[in-house]
Amino acid sequence: GENVEQHPSTLSVQEGDSAVIKCTYSDSASNYFPWYKQELGKGPQLIIDIRSNVGEKKDQRIAVTLNKTAKHFSLHITETQPEDSAVYFCAASNYQLIWGAGTKLIIKP
Amino acid sequence: GAGVSQSPSNKVTEKGKDVELRCDPISGHTALYWYRQSLGQGLEFLIYFQGNSAPDKSGLPSDRFSAERTGGSVSTLTIQRTQQEDSAVYLCASRLPSAGGPPDTQYFGPGTRLTVL
Numbered sequence: 001g002e003n004v005e006q007h008p009s010t011l012s013v014q015e016g017d018s019a020v021i022k023c024t025y026s027d028s029a030s031n032y033f034p035w036y037k038q039e040l041g042k043g044p045q046l047i048i049d050i051r052s053n054v055g056e057k058k059d060q061r062i063a064v065t066l067n068k069t070a071k072h073f074s075l076h077i078t079e080t081q082p083e084d085s086a087v088y089f090c091a092a093s094n095y096q097l098i099w100g101a102g103t104k105l106i107i108k109p
Numbered sequence: 110g111a112g113v114s115q116s117p118s119n120k121v122t123e124k125g126k127d128v129e130l131r132c133d134p135i136s137g138h139t140a141l142y143w144y145r146q147s148l149g150q151g152l153e154f155l156i157y158f159q160g161n162s163a164p165d166k167s168g169l170p171s172d173r174f175s176a177e178r179t180g181g182s183v184s185t186l187t188i189q190r191t192q193q194e195d196s197a198v199y200l201c202a203s204r205l206p207s208a209g210g211p212p213d214t215q216y217f218g219p220g221t222r223l224t225v226l
Contacts, residue, residue: 034214043113043200043217044152089151096165097215101151 002027004092006100014108019080021103023090024072030092033066033073038087080107113218115201121224122191130186130221134203142215143176143186144200158184191225198222
C-alpha cells in the first residue's frame, strides 16, 4: 500500500531563516499532496496543497515543490516567524490521504 | 459558519469503562473521518464515512472500537472496555464530496483528549 515518509522529525531554525521539510511517497498514482499545520491543542489545518499537474505552488512565505519522477515533495517556509512553530504533516493521495509522521518545527528567537 | 466540533474536549475514564466521543461535521460535508493521535505521533486513520456508502473501517485497531454516523451528519466513536493504550487525542475531520476526483481539504475538529487511568 501507499507509504509516506517525512523528514526530519524535528527541525529547529533561527527566526528569519528558511525551513524545509521533505516527504517521499511510494504510490506513483498519487496525485494530491496537501500540507497541514497543527498548533498545540488544535486539530491540523490545511496550509497549502499541490496537485500532480503542477511542479510548484507559492502562497506568501510558504511554497511546495513536487518532483513526480522522484516521488518526493517539499514544504519551504521563508523568513520564519515565531508563529510558524508547530507540527507540520504532509500527505499523499489518489483516493484516501496517507499521512506522514509529522515534523515538529521550532523557531528560535 | 461553524467548523467541525467535537465533544467532550477532555475525557478521563477508568480502565474497562466504555466511552463515547462525538463529532459534529461542517454542514453539507458528506465525508467524515476519525483519526487517533498518540502523544507526539502522527495521525492514525480509524474509520471513514462517505454519504450512504458502507464505511471504511479498515483502520479500527480492534473490535472494541466502533463508530456510527446518524442521518449523514453527527458521528459517534465508541470505545468499549477501554485500555490504557487507548489514551490519545481522537480527531474528527469532514470534507465536501470529491466527485470522483482526488480528495479535497479535510477540516479538523479540535479533538477529544482521552485519558484512561
